[in-house]
Amino acid sequence: MSNATLDRVVKEITDEMMERKDRGDVATYIPELAGVDVNSFGLVVVDSNGHVAAGGDADTTFSIQSISKVFTLTLALGMIGDKLWQRVGREPSGSPFNSIVQLERERGIPRNPFINAGAIAVSDAILSGHQPRETLGEILRFMQFLSGDSSITIDEAVAASEQRTGFRNIALANYMKSFGVVENPAELTLGVYFHQCAIAMSCRQLAMAGRFLAHSGRNPSTGFLVVPPERALRINAVMLTCGHYDGSGEFAYRVGLPGKSGVGGGILAIAPGKASIAVWSPGLDSNGNSRLGRDALENLSKRMGWSIFGA
Numbered sequence: 151m152s153n154a155t156l157d158r159v160v161k162e163i164t165d166e167m168m169e170r171k172d173r174g175d176v177a178t179y180i181p182e183l184a185g186v187d188v189n190s191f192g193l194v195v196v197d198s199n200g201h202v203a204a205g206g207d208a209d210t211t212f213s214i215q216s217i218s219k220v221f222t223l224t225l226a227l228g229m230i231g232d233k234l235w236q237r238v239g240r241e242p243s244g245s246p247f248n249s250i251v252q253l254e255r256e257r258g259i260p261r262n263p264f265i266n267a268g269a270i271a272v273s274d275a276i277l278s279g280h281q282p283r284e285t286l287g288e289i290l291r292f293m294q295f296l297s298g299d300s301s302i303t304i305d306e307a308v309a310a311s312e313q314r315t316g317f318r319n320i321a322l323a324n325y326m327k328s329f330g331v332v333e334n335p336a337e338l339t340l341g342v343y344f345h346q347c348a349i350a351m352s353c354r355q356l357a358m359a360g361r362f363l364a365h366s367g368r369n370p371s372t373g374f375l376v377v378p379p380e381r382a383l384r385i386n387a388v389m390l391t392c393g394h395y396d397g398s399g400e401f402a403y404r405v406g407l408p409g410k411s412g413v414g415g416g417i418l419a420i421a422p423g424k425a426s427i428a429v430w431s432p433g434l435d436s437n438g439n440s441r442l443g444r445d446a447l448e449n450l451s452k453r454m455g456w457s458i459f460g461a
């Protein structure tokens with residue numbers, strides 16, 4: 151596959167998506183997300199040779215929200231290894247991202263690290279033994295290191311809004327605390343979680359950050375091993391089965407790639423051995439996943455023959 155082919159496919163998909171009228175609805179639970187232009191669209195693909203194909207608003211930063219959960223999971227596994235799976239499962243939930251119902255039946259152990267409860271448990275694991283400020287610094291430096299871009303920051307206005315309106319997340323954290331799954335004071339763990347969701351990144355930065363997952367744990371441009379190969383493919387497995395909440399089956403069916411969405415409208419998708427892909431379209435479907443983001447990835451994976459289930 152030539153660079154020109156990938157460039158053309160990315161351009162054609164971007165043009166098509168820019169025209170679409172059925173864009174979904176932007177998240178409205180905080181003013182910072184409610185005010186984002188629903189017509190925004192960005193798509194960036196970084197392939198195994200380091201070629202970058204970019205379309206639309208590729209350099210506009212947006213709130214990565216739940217996409218941060220991929221990177222905190224990576225950090226937590228690096229810190230405590232498989233012990234993490236004692237506090238969080240790895241099964242699809244079949245429930246909305248902020249659901250509380252399963253937690254009672256399953257004694258405070260969240261189904262997976264990508265629903266909110268699971269991500270809060272993961273943030274709690276990273277926080278243990280540190281101050282929230284140190285943990286946030288570590289998460290941010292990890293994102294900067296993976297992207298090769300030290301300009302990535304946390305949007306403090308988003309973090310403050312998340313904190314002010316995050317009643318369900320506060321309930322989830324306290325509920326897990328009652329089972330001993332959250333170890334730190336719940337407000338400190340939540341402080342980390344709300345801030346990691348408020349990291350602002352562009353499609354270009356996000357696609358760069360995902361490269362290690364597409365290349366068996368290794369950053370292909372530096373050769374640096376970020377995580378062991380087995381860990382990278384397992385993170386991809388959890389992204390495939392749980393990365394889109396109760397829309398994960400539909401995403402796997404249509405796109406055929408591991409992916410993680412966020413309510414800011416971003417999706418990070420991984421074509422193993424081929425490419426790291428970031429797409430952003432802030433209009434969401436009823437599961438809180440980017441509507442055109444998914445359509446763009448379906449189109450891309452079909453045209454490039456990248457589905458993990460066969461071309």
Ligand SMILES: NC(=O)CC[C@H](N)C(=O)O
Nearest residue numbers: 215216247266347412413
């Ligand atoms: N799906 C998401 O992106 C949810 C993240 C959002 N900050 C929340 O905690 O509810």
